[in-house]
Amino acid sequence: MVTTVSDGGRDPDRYRSAQLGLTRLLVRDVRGLRRLIIPSRLRTSIPDWIAAVQAVVDQYAQASAAVGAEFYDAQRQAAGVSGQFTVPVAGPPPDGKTEASLRWATKDVWERDPEQATEAQRQPLETRLEQAEKKSEQVVQKLVADTGRSTVLEAVRQDRRATGWARSAALGACAFCKLLSSRGAVFARETVGFRAHDGCHCGVIPVFAGQTFELSNHAREWARLYQEYAAGHPGSQLRRFRRALAEHDPNPLPGSF
Numbered sequence: 001m002v003t004t005v006s007d008g009g010r011d012p013d014r015y016r017s018a019q020l021g022l023t024r025l026l027v028r029d030v031r032g033l034r035r036l037i038i039p040s041r042l043r044t045s046i047p048d049w050i051a052a053v054q055a056v057v058d059q060y061a062q063a064s065a066a067v068g069a070e071f072y073d074a075q076r077q078a079a080g081v082s083g084q085f086t087v088p089v090a091g092p093p094p095d096g097k098t099e100a101s102l103r104w105a106t107k108d109v110w111e112r113d114p115e116q117a118t119e120a121q122r123q124p125l126e127t128r129l130e131q132a133e134k135k136s137e138q139v140v141q142k143l144v145a146d147t148g149r150s151t152v153l154e155a156v157r158q159d160r161r162a163t164g165w166a167r168s169a170a171l172g173a174c175a176f177c178k179l180l181s182s183r184g185a186v187f188a189r190e191t192v193g194f195r196a197h198d199g200c201h202c203g204v205i206p207v208f209a210g211q212t213f214e215l216s217n218h219a220r221e222w223a224r225l226y227q228e229y230a231a232g233h234p235g236s237q238l239r240r241f242r243r244a245l246a247e248h249d250p251n252p253l254p255g256s257f
């Protein structure tokens, strides 16, 4: 029976890298669909591309939810929690959500009146398509990772034997994610809002009754840096914390994973 649980260590790391591996494959597959966008026929080819990307997103979202559910089951079993519980596996992103995200990601590819066009919209079509592709990869990554995270969050919320959750951030995560993960298991069972950004690979670590949460060494160091350099400076904590990380944290700051 595992009586202590942490944001770092073998299981959380494995879970995070499984999700990371999944979103890497997702991005590879989405890249492969780029050929569906025909520059001379954007009006008709972009909707076809959106439909194809959406199908891929749905598939990967299902896999992401399954990875989350498996992780939850394994953690629950390791905690020696009694009683049956079935993880409610999240479905793919709701209708229209993926499409809206992809429409946003491709909004600058359309020809605009040069008078009203933004800097990004005045670039050559090739550049605009490249930017759209980059943005699309980020939004689909978030949609898929969110499905896995919301599976674990919803399980915590429904499972009476869970007491809360912690955030597990990668060593190379951004200051925002490092800050939240250094707080430990402070998120109550009912907290289902997970603040993620595009490209965020943070995981949700459930904590069960009878378990004690212990920060990993790296998260403890982030907490220390926060206390020393940023706490007590309302309005500029994150900026100060980011600077402290850049100076004192041996782990890389973004856009690495």
Ligand SMILES: [Zn+2]
Residues within 6 Å of the ligand: 169, 173, 174, 177, 196, 197, 199, 200, 201, 202
């Ligand atoms: Zn993150």
